Amino acid sequence: MLRETIRLRLENVELVSHLEQERDRAQAADRAKTRFLAAASHDLRQPIHALSLLISTLAVLGHRGAVQSADARDLAGKAKSIVGNLSALLNGLLDISRLDAGVVTVARETVNLSQLFNQLNNEFASVAKDRSLDWRVVESRLQADSDPMMLKRVLGNLLSNAFRYTESGGVLLGCRRRGAAVEIQIWDTGPGIPTDQQAMIFEEFVQLQNPARDRTQGLGLGLAIVRRTAALLQHPLKLISVTGRGSMFSVTVPQASTVALPLPDNKPSPAGIAVSIMVVEDERDVLDVMVQLLTLQGHRVYAGRSAAEVQQIHAEAMTAGDAPVDLIIADYRLGDGATGLEAIEALCAHIGRSVPAVIVTGDTSPSRIKDATASGLHILHKPITGEELYEAIVAACVDGEESIKSDR
Template sequence: MLQDLIDPSLPLAEQNARLRAILSALMDRAERGQMQSRPMGQLAHVVALEQQVRTRTRDLAEALDKLRVTHARLSQAERDAVSARNSLVDALEAMGEGFAMFDSRDRLTMWNSQFCAALPDIRAQLAAGLPFRDYVHMVSDSDRIGLTTVSERRDWAKRRLQSHTRRNANFTVPLEGDHWLQVSEQRMNSGGTAVIQTDVTAMVRTERLEREKLLDEQAQMVRATLDHIDQAVLIFDAKARLAGWNRRLREVFAPPSALLASGTPFTQVLDDLMRRRQLGQGRIRQVLTDWVDGPALRPPLGLDIVQEDGTELHLSAQAMPDRGFVMSFNDLTTERRAIAEMHRLNETLEARVQARTMELEAARDAAERANASKSRFVASASHDLLQPLNAAKLFLSSLATLENTPAQSRLVDRVQSAFTSVEDILAALLDLSKFDIGAARARREAVPLAPLFARLRDEFQPMADKRGLRLVVMPCAQAVRSDPVYLKRILQNLVSNALRYTRTGRVLLGARRCGANLRLEVWDTGPGIPPDQQAEIFKEFTRLNPATETGMGLGLAIVEQACALLDHPLTLRSRLGHGTVFALHVPIALAETALSPRPPGPETPPGVLSDMLVLVVENDATSRRALMGILEDWGASPIEATSLPDARVQIAALGLAPDVIMADHQLDGGATGLAAIATLRSEHGDIPAILVTADHGPALMEQAQNLGIPVMTKPLALRRLRRALQQVPQLRGGQNKTAQRAKRGDHSYWLQPDD
């Protein structure tokens, strides 16, 4: 308000002048008002004071009323508290057990008349605020406690205070006169401790009687047991006095009846046995005497005794915790004689076994050498046959593109079918040889099932149509962790077998989730497999119906060994006349993602490879000519070379680098296609390249993958080769960028998933 009347920005002298004027006006107005109506002002003041007094009086009356109500409630609460305390005291007194309560500071706050009733000298010293430690020391010093020495009392007090630190504690205190007191401590939520004392004298005495009765029964059982064992037994107490024996002891030693009496000293028993020469000769007496007189924790004693009549005994002595000991005598005569006779018989038997073992080892080594030689021969023969087979397949493909008569086309189809069968057999033999010589290696990765199932459907649909069967492939969007090549080979063999042995109905390929695994199943409606032949079908060269079905019986043998290599359990269920189910359990790929399949491009007509310069490095003339013909049919411009120097000459003559290099791995003079590709790339830049080989081994695949070079194995899959060459224009100058994805062996990064 004052700031509204006076502007703070004015000079100080002007502000003071204005304040004096305002003060003067106010004083003048106040004096005029008092002179005109002073009696009326006093009356108004009195009325106002009276109103205030009435208000204050009313407030005081209300406060007094509230105070009376609060006092009444407080009095009722005190009465309730006293009643509750009395009820608590009555309840504690009615417990029949001693009860005391210590607060969070371990001070005694409450107890009943039964607490420490068995310790009258302690009972008289109880008082509110007594510390728990003082209470424990008072109990340990009590005359009624069942502890004799000062050290025992101190140890008891120490253990008692240690148990008090735990939340719950239960223990028994011995008192004089064979009385027993059980103490239970319970820690309360407030931090205090409740102590309950219970007289358990009657319980302890009853338990003691039951235990003594049980010991008597046990003694009878021990006696009966001793009489029925085959060893002779002597039992001595802590003072080396005879306490027990059994019937077998009389049979072995035939001691005098007077000797076998409770309390007979050990020395007297030993003297009698030595006098009658029952313990043989030597230092037996001294050894036994020293052992008996030894310390309480002496180790067991064992002695072999030979009596005069040739009887062999084994003496065992074992100390007991109370310094007593047990001696047992076991008759080993029959056993020792049997062992001696057995050793005598084994002398000639061992020689015969050794000779037979040497014969078997020689036969085994010969069989292993023959098997390894067979496996190496199969692998070598398969490798050598793949070269001409690859050339023949390429020539047939070129022949099929010519304008042939219908008869010639049928002949070409039959020849191609025959070569396909030979190729399948060679591939099967090569797979088996890998398993036999331990060269098979699995490369586990995330394999999407959708493109794999699609490839299998496209591959086997013509076979199903030809046989009049319905092939059903259930869709599956999951990915599994496996080797893509071996997994495809397993499913190919299972589906092929199902189609081959099913006459009518359908063949189904699908997947079911089974915990962390997928169960890949192949169902058929074939004749079924008899139970006695379900194990035989996995053997090599085994066929159920060799007269009616083609093949060599290698498919399921490869399936079994491939499943063992991949650790994929394989199960079989079959019913005669209803069909068969093969199930393969494969773990689901959770932590990794498979390569996303790219949609297949449109089928390209012949001639799409026009103006593509393909350098073919192949030392085998037949294979080189066949591959050149195929490339020319596709519209490419192939350049042939037999070696790296020849390839350099061809490139120099043309004056430009090729668009793509196709190099066979095994060249003349020990040269390799990988080395040729690396050299040409170093001279002409990162040229896209494909390594062609008849070596299906994992070492070469791994080496090529590390260099980012895709591998195609012989016999060449022409559709895949053409698709690979069609991708070359997209890869020129960028193979290094995409080479990081070329880590799938035959599943190269430029191949479509349906190849």
Template sequence: MLQHTLERSARTARDAGGLGSLFWRQSIRTRILVIALVPSLLTAGVLTMLLLQQTLAAAEDNARADLLSAARHMAAASQYALISGDAGLLQRTAEQERVQQNLLFTCIQNAEGSARHCAGTADLRSMPAVPAAGAIAEIPGAWMAAHPILMPRTHGNSDMSAIAPAAPALIIGYAIAATSTEPLQTTQRRALLTAASLIIISALLTAFLAWRLSTRLTRRIQHVSQAVDRIAGGNLQIRVEADPSTELGVLEDGINRMAESLQAHEDELQVRIIHATSDLAAKKEEAERANTAKSRFFASASHDLRQPLHALGLFGEALKQRVNSSELKTLAAQISSSISSLETLLNALLDVSRLDAGTIEVRKRHFPASQLFDHIRQQFEGPAAAKGLKLSVRPTSWILHTDPVLLERILINLVSNALRYTPDGRVVVAGRKRGSSLLIQVWDTGIGIPESALENIFEEFVQLNNPERDREKGLGLGLAIVSRTASLLGLRIGVRSRVGHGSVFELEVPLGSTQHISQAEAPALAVAASLQQRLAVVVDDEASILRAMESLFKTWGVGIVAGHSAEDALAQLGEIGAAPDFLITDYSLADNVDGIEVARRFRAAYGADLPVLILTGDTAPDTMQRIGDAGYKIMHKPVRPARLRAALAHLLDKDAHGPGWQDSSFGPVSG
């Protein structure tokens, strides 16, 4: 029982709360109208009902009193006629009373009711019994009252009459009067109509006054709201016309003061922003200058190192092909190995510069992932076994759609890093389908990466566990190149690691289709065109490089015209009367001449289809961008003789290369 009572109370409170919530969700104008109308309507209704009740009661009482008075008057007037039995006089009295009192009908009858004298529309058959004196009987559409007609008293002369009690009056008849209730009903209807009119007029007047009041109030509130919206939109100059003498005026004045305060704070903030922006611009400019200086330093240092390294590599290759002694061959091989290590370190810097410059061309095609995985297995099985590690490359049959060369370089760097930082255990390369991509993962059981370092490992020159900066552990550029290359290919790369348990690097590669695999695909530098009996023209302002190129080309059976400048080489060609098969020129020459200008002069002399290869040790991004925009092929010093020979064969095979080809392959970069 108690629980039922509580539930009912809760429902009542919830319903009341629902109505209250509905009320407060309305607009201010609606709430003001409701607050004004409801009490006024209730008050007007109650007062009108009370007044109406009193009016109707008074009208009914008056009608009853008039009817009883008419019956008494007619009883007094018909007393003599009834005693004398004058029927005519009784009839005239009844008619006269009916007309004078505006009654519905009148009747005078004797005590026995055997003789009646009526006037008006009386239906004697339906007339009820004569009501008692002072009482009113209701008949259809009318009220009826009766008053007894009494025999007059006689006063005797005996002495006993003075002390004897009075005898009851003798009733000799009744005077009956009836009046219609229609006038009273008409009065009631008029009273109701008047009451309704008063209520309506009161409601309209109240609504009008409430509307005027709410309009003035809401108009000011709307102005305040609009001002707040403009202030929120940033227009802090807006102000509201305030009347501090009213409560709303206090609010308006507060909003104005708030806007003034915000304006002051904004002005102060603008000043701070200007100063901060100026400081930031200065620091940005300083950082850009430092970055430009760094790039110039790397480019200059790289160029200065590449020139002799390039010549050294060419001399080393020529030496290997000319010596016959096993001891000298071993020495030449050691020289070539040292040159190769130094070239790898320099190429790491070159790769970063080329990626930052955006000069690497992405060539997407459809190819089997198994081919890529086989290359990884063949390249790293030996190094893994030499370190006592197990390399597991799990087979896959999926087709990929991306640049196979750049993707292979990413995996080469990841696997190389995994082998370097795994003292024992194994390295696993695997791929599994995820949606419309293949998730390629490189797992290792190495030393792992601290969680605090995961966000920094893709930055330049970041190395873990190499505080002494041992060159054998790399430069810290490998993962930076991986990140940039993945971004260039539009691939997402991720890493998860636990210290002491190992790491996993993964990237999602879009899946391709077997229908789009070209059967004629071949490695980009595997063109087997012969260079023998060709005439090459080489332009370089370094005498050592010209001598090295002459020695190398002679071992290849290639004729060569070597000049320190375009004028020198053109003059030599003019003397022998021969046209070159291809041009190799350095980019940076003496007297501020560049390789692009040399190439244009030779093509002007020997045709626009003359194959041109520009060699440079300059790794500045703008230099690479300029050569690429000019449409010439580019290779960076130092160039390994085998790659140079393959590139020239590719360049001379007009069906094997397209416009815009450049040396876009990366080598694996340490750490």
């Protein structure tokens, strides 16, 4: 009885300790979420506020008469810059949501570090020149086993961070053998990071050297994305820093012995294309602008705020003559609880065949991202540019043609 009593007491002590750890973890997560939402709200409001003032300025100029071409170009340039800042923030949030949702898949292959380093050297050479910093890349013939695009993204974010906070001295990129692994290191002569704050910098919107939230100093999402991506790749991260002397960030990757393939080029080169497109978008302002843009690009458009409305417009076009459909573009979240996937299914049934489709979404919810990704359709995340929309149309149509050929 004494042994059983002692055993139960020890189990209770262990259970209480475990519950306290879970409570502390939940409270820490709640505080982090509150801090994240507050920072995200602030950073989203800033460009929207600037854009609102810019629109008011344009309206005042319009009331005074025809807007001069120089003024129009100046306002357009400022608007483009503001939208670019907003897009960068939203894309960062989207990257984090995609990583949290588990829809990012790792495509491991042999990575030639010499080629990867050469690409990074070219990308950051102008940054180093503009900031009058020494930029050195140590040549390496080693090869790594990793996802080439994701590894490049991790190193690119770390290098951007190093250049951003280094005012004098320089930045160095190199690697060291670590048994069967390779430790890729990035050294800088920046201000350094105090020991008690080193874990904090990998959280969202944390910028120790940017308390005023200056947008030119980044958004505070780069290292959070690095942490999540490295964890997905199972590449350990390390930070060594001395206040006033600089920092060293590193990521350790397995070595590979096979021949590495060239890194793919990210930049698409769409050919000219003009097709007939069904568009479903429940926001009237967005729908009007999209129809105008697609029409200017040379496409024929059947557009409406619901699948039923688009079907009616297309049926009317068919009574007047030939009304082909090559592509469907649908917003993911529509009115009355409908989804873009349901709209695409209804429109394909109306046409009598399957056609390529593109989903446009502003959702960053991990569950929504999972659902949209599971469809296998091309997905565009708001906000999008005219170039991105055009490239998605080209890609979807090309994939559709290849699918038809394979069926034949």
